[in-house]
Amino acid sequence: MKYDIRYKPSFATLFLTLQPGEQIFAEAGAMASMSGKLSMDTTFFGGLIPGLLKSFLGGESLFLNEFSNKTQSPQEIVLTQSSVGDITQIQLNGREICLQPGAYIAHTRGTKVQLRWAGFASWFAGEGLFKLKLSGKGMVFFGAYGGLSTVEVQDSFVVDNGHLVAYEPGIKMNIGMSGGLLGSVTSGEGFINRLEGRGKIYLQSRSVDGLVRFLRTQLGYVTELFLLTLCCFNL
Amino acid sequence: MKLELLHQPDSAIAKVHMGPQEELLAEAGAMVAMSSHINVSTTLRKGKGGGVFGGLKRMMGGESLFMSVFRSGSSAAELYLAPKLMGDILPYTLSGTELVIQSSSYLASTPSVQIDLGFTGFKSLFSGESLFWLTANGSGLVMLNAFGSIYEIEVDGDYVVDTGHIVAFERSLDYSISKANKSWAGAFFSGEGFVCQFRGRAKVWCQTHNPGAFGRKVGGKLPPR
Numbered sequence: 001m002k003y004d005i006r007y008k009p010s011f012a013t014l015f016l017t018l019q020p021g022e023q024i025f026a027e028a029g030a031m032a033s034m035s036g037k038l039s040m041d042t043t044f045f046g047g048l049i050p051g052l053l054k055s056f057l058g059g060e061s062l063f064l065n066e067f068s069n070k071t072q073s074p075q076e077i078v079l080t081q082s083s084v085g086d087i088t089q090i091q092l093n094g095r096e097i098c099l100q101p102g103a104y105i106a107h108t109r110g111t112k113v114q115l116r117w118a119g120f121a122s123w124f125a126g127e128g129l130f131k132l133k134l135s136g137k138g139m140v141f142f143g144a145y146g147g148l149s150t151v152e153v154q155d156s157f158v159v160d161n162g163h164l165v166a167y168e169p170g171i172k173m174n175i176g177m178s179g180g181l182l183g184s185v186t187s188g189e190g191f192i193n194r195l196e197g198r199g200k201i202y203l204q205s206r207s208v209d210g211l212v213r214f215l216r217t218q219l220g221y222v223t224e225l226f227l228l229t230l231c232c233f234n235l
Numbered sequence: 236m237k238l239e240l241l242h243q244p245d246s247a248i249a250k251v252h253m254g255p256q257e258e259l260l261a262e263a264g265a266m267v268a269m270s271s272h273i274n275v276s277t278t279l280r281k282g283k284g285g286g287v288f289g290g291l292k293r294m295m296g297g298e299s300l301f302m303s304v305f306r307s308g309s310s311a312a313e314l315y316l317a318p319k320l321m322g323d324i325l326p327y328t329l330s331g332t333e334l335v336i337q338s339s340s341y342l343a344s345t346p347s348v349q350i351d352l353g354f355t356g357f358k359s360l361f362s363g364e365s366l367f368w369l370t371a372n373g374s375g376l377v378m379l380n381a382f383g384s385i386y387e388i389e390v391d392g393d394y395v396v397d398t399g400h401i402v403a404f405e406r407s408l409d410y411s412i413s414k415a416n417k418s419w420a421g422a423f424f425s426g427e428g429f430v431c432q433f434r435g436r437a438k439v440w441c442q443t444h445n446p447g448a449f450g451r452k453v454g455g456k457l458p459p460r
Contacts, residue, residue, distance in 0.1 A: 010245040010321070011383040013443040029448060032400040033441050036393025036432060078441070080400075082448035084321060084383065102452075212456040219457060 001108060005087050009147045012087035014079040023068035026079050026106040034067065034077035041066045081105050081143035085204065088148055089141045096135040096169045103142040103165045104132055111138030133169060142166055146206030153195055161191040162207030168199030244323035244384045251314040253307040261316055261343035263301040270312035277301045316343055318380035320446060325379045329371055333406035336369040336379060340402045345375035379403055383444030394433045399445035405437035
């Protein structure tokens with residue numbers, strides 16, 4: 001399989017050429033365009049029940065699309081992500097990687113996709129009860145909102161949960177608030193994640209939550225107007 | 236008229252050098268800055284897709300009811316135009332050919348280009364995108380904008396594009412909007428929704444990112460209006 005990530009880092013997009021008999025699995029909605037000769041099948045993400053669980057509790061799509069080349073000549077497909085930012089790839093070769101919700105884009109054959117219990121703290125932080133764990137011999141593509149940085153965690157490290165994209169499973173996560181409830185709210189740091197262990201982590205330079213928080217303040221008057229109206233009716 | 240594109244591809248802005256007595260039409264709200272002697276007027280397009288009804292249709296298509304007309308007058312002028320979203324701008328020179336443009340991708344055009352609103356029919360209403368197509372005829376310059384970068388595909392045979400990723404295509408292509416999957420359930424669950432199937436030999440321009448998908452990702456976390 002030939003692949004090329006173009007328009008890095010702001011608009012990274014994955015251009016793939018599938019040889020006859022090859023296939024790629026991609027997140028629902030990731031296909032931007034493709035040759036009309038490729039076949040597409042929709043399957044449940046990791047089986048029906050885990051798929052359902054993931055959809056309701058993990059905040060990601062229930063479905064996965066399989067694009068396969070059943071012709072005799074190479075065919076092209078373009079995959080992308082919903083947010084603007086960088087895309088990277090990992091050749092697993094026995095390694096494992098955990099992806100935060102929204103990061104996953106595609107994987108090749110030979111990759112095992114599992115759901116991993118993330119814990120209530122993660123759910124509380126708006127990240128879902130489950131995480132994706134990918135293992136095996138295939139290749140995984142994932143993306144970020146903004147640029148991607150990698151950090152080799154040696155012992156322990158603290159990250160803002162909204163900026164964490166992926167991490168190796170040797171790392172244990174402890175999601176908590178930065179300095180108590182009041183401190184967490186006032187500092188604007190939200191949920192922090194104390195990582196412990198050894199392994200590589202991937203961080204995104206912007207967070208969707210940050211953008212949402214900014215936009216919320218710009219929309220604020222709507223809520224206030226609504227409350228004001230309620231008060232008027234009560235009077 | 237001379238066109239200069241700055242800050243491509245992530246924050247493209249068009250710097251237009253206008254000669255005396257020149258005119259440019261643009262999407263309302265696209266003007267960033269201009270020489271003070273430029274005369275600006277607002278118009279509802281006339282002809283097919285114009286007038287009040289055409290303007291209403293354009294509004295339904297997610298476009299402004301109005302268009303801006305910039306006239307340089309007696310001396311040369313400068314005009315800066317930019318789209319709303321981050322992304323690239325594509326200049327296209329029409330010479331007797333016809334171009335079909337996804338309406339939200341239209342940025343500006345010279346007056347010798349005729350822009351018409353073409354309605355593809357009921358099918359596109361279900362696609363969830365503001366699938367109102369503009370057709371550009373005549374000869375002159377059209378400026379298109381995109382969310383993300385723009386990549387060109389030379390279609391030779393069959394090619395499929397997600398409706399949210401189409402910027403424009405040459406009219407000589409045969410196109411039909413259909414569901415991405417054979418079954419309705421599959422089309423609904425696959426997340427690909429509707430796709431445009433192109434047939435023939437001509438060019439189609441795609442945007443790397445889908446404005447609707449990003450809008451839903453961010454908009455879904457905002458309080459309801």
